[in-house]
Amino acid sequence: MMTWLPIGDGPDRRATVWIHPAIPLQFGYDSPDTLPVDPKLIAEMMRVLNATGELVLDHLIDPASGERKNPSKN
Secondary structure, three states: OEEEOOOOOOOOOEEEEEOOOOOOEEEEEOOOOOOOOOHHHHHHHHHHHHHHOOOOOHHHEOOOOOOEOOHHHO
């Protein structure tokens, strides 16, 4: 992935592209700000993925509220 802040009057304040011949994707964002990344969450996702070969994200959402859980606080 590659991200940059476009110059000019275009609609995107930040742009990101996924560089792979099989999946050419480009994302445009209204804000130039990036969201914080939870390193504990990423580490847990990598651990599960490497252990099972599958990444299931169901445990990250509370089924009652539909809200995202914060597993790093558990």
